[in-house]
Amino acid sequence: MAPCVTGLVLSLSFGFSATATEKERKIYCSPSANVIYSSPSLVHFHLIKNKEKMHVRLLGVVLVLVLVSVNLNVEAEELGFVETRGLHFVANGSIFFANGYNAYWLMTMASDPSQRPKVSSALSDASSHGLTVARTWAFNDGGGSNALQTSPGAYNEQTFQGLDFVVSEARKFGTRMILSLANNYNNFGGKKQYVEWGRLQGQIIASEDEFFTNPVVKDFYKNHVKAVLTRVNTITGVAYKDDPTIFAWELMNEPRCPSDLSGKNIQEWIAEMAAYLKSIDENHLVEAGLEGFYGKISSNQQDNPRFQVGTDFIANNQIPEIDFAAIHSYPDQWLSTPDEQSQLAFLNNWLDAHIDDARNVLRKPLLVAEFGKSTKDPGFSTDQRDAVFRAVYSKIYASARTGGATAGSLFWQLMAQGMESYGDGYEIVLGESAPTTTRLIAAQSRQLRFLSGAPAGRGGVPEKRKIGGRN
Helix, strand or coil, X not given: CCCCCCCXXXXXXXXXXXXXXXXXXXXXXXXXXXXXXXXXHHCEECCCCCHHHHHHHHHHHHHHHXXXXXXXXXXXXXXXXXXXXXXXXXXXCEEECEEEEECCCHHHHHCCHHHHHXXXXXXXXXXXXXXXXXXXXXXXXXXXXXXCEEECCEECHHHHHHHHHHHHHHHHCCCEEEEECXXXXXXXXXXXXXXXXXXXXXXXXCCHHHHHCCHHHHHHHHHHHHHHHCCECCCCCCEHHHCCCEEEEECCECCCCCCCCCCHHHHHHHHHHXXXXXXXXXXXXXXXXXXXXXXXXXCCHHHCCCCXXXXXXXXXXXXXXXXXXXXXXXXXXXXXXXXXXXXXXXHHHHHHHHHHHHHXXXXXXEEEEEECXXXXXXXXXXXXXXXXXXHHHHHHHHHHHCCCCEEEEEECCXXXXXXXXXXXXXXXXXXXXXXXXXXXXXXXXXXXXXXXXXXXXXXXXXXXXXXXXXX
């Protein structure tokens, strides 16, 4: 998006060239412009002897430079917040489809300045394959070396600056971020850490599920939400709540409350926290972070895997402050059978049910926020993984091209080279370990980019739904 510096083009097809030694050359880049820049004072021109040709080619150079400059300024000015209009995401007046990825590790890696090149490399690789949205953690609670929140309301500035770097770098590569604000699981602290903090404050708490009901613990969470949303990025100088690089806020990664299968506790928690977040930030979209399980009394309960977690895809997403629905899909984890055809059948049915409900019941966009296939599954092959990606991508494209509610997907998970210790079996290093999967990812980016050109308000796009306090 916005470039670091504009300068003279190093090489153009007009035949007018510029060179500088590698030692001298100071490169600046704008991924959105596909042009390389160099500090003008370092450029040495090789003039063409034929003056007539030189004048023509100089004119071409000037025109290109002017057009590039205008284009970059327009892009910088036009980067706007993503909104919802009916079943669609809209950015800068056009329908926006998300083809993206998860990279939970971005903040942790960026908290060590020596490891930041891995963050930049991953964002660059993803951008070059047309990926436009990344989901990552804006939490790490507890006493670990890379913790973000070390105790209630106390923050590790070095880790926070790592998140600053992630958001700043994402903007350079035209990537919008979904930032998740807490974890259901013990990794990175999770609701267990919040409950332990509550006990240290003298609260009598029987189980981790009281994260959703204990007033002191809920205040701890609200304070974290406020700290992140009002954080002023030390690199860009922009508060997170005012930064359009951020696509949406996620209340929690995969909230579950199995001690209350009625769904009442999570329903009330989502409603309270989404409203609180919107009271601070009216600019950004909010989603709950659900996996997509239907509630105990839902008519679609049969579409669940054979367990309940205290959430309800329909009721939770009908909360007015929840702007779009999100689901996850892991039949290789959720089903007891290792049979690939059974897992694919479940996946297709899972997608169909949620796509239909998003369109006809919720009337909100749907994002498949996590999906993948683990190399650790018995008998794994890349063909199996490709079949999963192909199934998800084809459902999304079919819905998108017919005006349906499915607005994109994010695979789990993207990694850069040299990150073997972070691998969980689902990782993909673009072009390295997964060439066929990489081709599927790039092809989906091209398809959705073609559809994204449709102006909002045409082609059956409904009138904009209110977001927060804005019309």
